[in-house]
Amino acid sequence: MAMKTSSAKFKDRVDEGIQNDFMRLAVSSAQERLHGRRLTAVDELGSWEDWRSLGQEIRQHVLSNLDFYLHQLAENVSKRGGHVFFAETAEEASGYIKDVIIKKKAKKVVKSKSMVTEEINLNATLEAVGLDVVETDLGEYILQVDDHDPPSHIVAPALHKNKEQIRDVFKEKLAYTQTEKPEELTAHVRGVLRKDFLSADVGITGCNFAIADTGSIGLVTNEGNADLVTALPKTQITVMGMERLVPTFDEFEVLVSLLTRSAVGQRLTSYITALTGPRDEGDVDGPEEFHLVIVDNGRSSILGTEFQSVLQCIRCAACINVCPVYRQVGGHSYGSIYPGPIGAVLSPLLGGYDDFKELPYASTLCAACTDACPVKIPLHDLLRKHREVIVEKEKMAPLSEKIAMKAFGIGAASPMLYKFGSKIAPSAMSPFKTGDIISKGPGPLKTWTESREFPAPGKESFRDWFKNREKGGKPS
């Protein structure tokens, strides 16, 4: 699967999402749980704003000196006997990985969850040459078994499915005979995948953070699958987005703390692993051969632009878990492997405006995403900047969107103006109540407002509104 997950039109994807009650119930309930857990984890830690500032400072420092730290990383990986391949494009990255695997005469590949391997279309490239590629993260495995259903969330990829649907998929594809209880479904997968771990020739992982001064790869999971993927096969290939690194273990620990609390509300996840090179001399397990593939695929052209801060992202999905638009339309509506606010900023930059020009409009600019971001990416500002680029330079947006953008864009600047903005929004859009434009609506706004009410700006903050919402996760 490359970046783009659907060839349907944006409006059709949104319509499909909004009409899918199963999905919307699953998404809203998951969003509430994840959001609640994150708030608890953040509250008990205290000094959260200092933590965020520290996270931001570390990420900005790394981005400003990215060539230095990548060089240091590559040198240290190589000193420990690992091979480093810098890949400018998705094709170069997946091509290199394919060649390594063919050279090893490997047949079976086990993978732990990695968004960047989705981005470079790795599974399809490997399957095209007859390799057996097995996803081992439970969520990714469910999607793979279900005829490669695309992920709808970057941390919990199968979040759009309920347990009955998963049971039915397992019945059809895996001759599963038990109930829809998550314990039973999971135990079944444990049994099936244990055999794959033990018989695989190659293990492929992503990389949460590489550590430049030791040449280590940091992996964060709860299931322990990344550890088996890297302990048992003879060859390990790790794929990382070029910005995903930190100077030393000191910064690694800070970003891991931010990641686990923001992503799943845990102080640490069950398994945080720092792997350095292939196995040491005399070791019995761990890979004999280690390859690190560092992927650009459009990232370098974001550097030095007004969008540079998006590369601070640590892929925690906190922004996705608070987004009112994501809640309504679900992950598949974005048509990108990166959904939600971060996806709406990142997808047009990595995949181009031609395919993803609607995504910056899939936002109310309510700024809940910016508030939630543990490394202080000004997500809603970046969404507004995208709209400006689309309108001013790319000349792609319809007139309706241009007006809507201005109304909401002004509003995002301050709470006072937000109030004003939402007051004038209806009148800004009123000219379109005649003619044929209204049937298409300004972006996804029409479909969306049909199905729900806006959070009232003013007295109640978005966070309070979210907290006070009816429990139980029924789509409002």
Place this chain on the structure above:
Amino acid sequence: MNGTIHNEGTFLNKIAQNLGRAPITEGISVPVWKHAPQKEVLKHATQNDLVEELQEQSKRVHTQFHLTDSKQVVQCLKQVIEELGNGPLIIPKDDRFSDYGLADTLKEKGVHIWDHQAGQKNIEKAESANIGITFSEMTLAESATVVLFSSKDHGRSISFLPSCHVSIIPKSTIVPRMTQAAAAIRSKVTRGELVPSCINFITGPSNSADIEMDLVVGVHGPIQAVYIVVEDK
């Protein structure tokens, strides 16, 4: 032997060019960060406070917690092993098992001691073991996390393939949080020591919430986890 590096020059030049400056490959040092909230967590806690924090947090991560001393630890471990359904057991080759007087009990219960000369057989033993038993090198009170270092005598599989993981925690290894563990690893690096090929920070049993956000304990790694804190070590 050093590994290979491909396409580095053009890749890094492009980055420098987009950042609007000449390429930098040396001379950058890590700044002193303006904020350091991580150093404030459990800052004034005594060693006993840390044990309490560890105990409290162990519950939250579905991990059985025992507090014992070097006289009682044999009995405690024996009881834990029985409660988990006995052997087969697997342990790293680690003198502390003898130092703590545990070797005989483990032998009685049927233990495989990791032997790098036996190669692949170790992995088969780990796969068929009911319990893997380790000593924590550093223990993080805040998150109830044990830290393990791999070596030729301590295979990675010991804490992943068996159904249960028991970790023995000398009280002196307990620190407030990951901050102190990272600092200890970093000071090894600055002294010129090599980091082990695998460092594990393990917090309780394996789990997943991928199906409807419902927590299921026991996915690919151990299904049960037990910590035994030894007070006078």
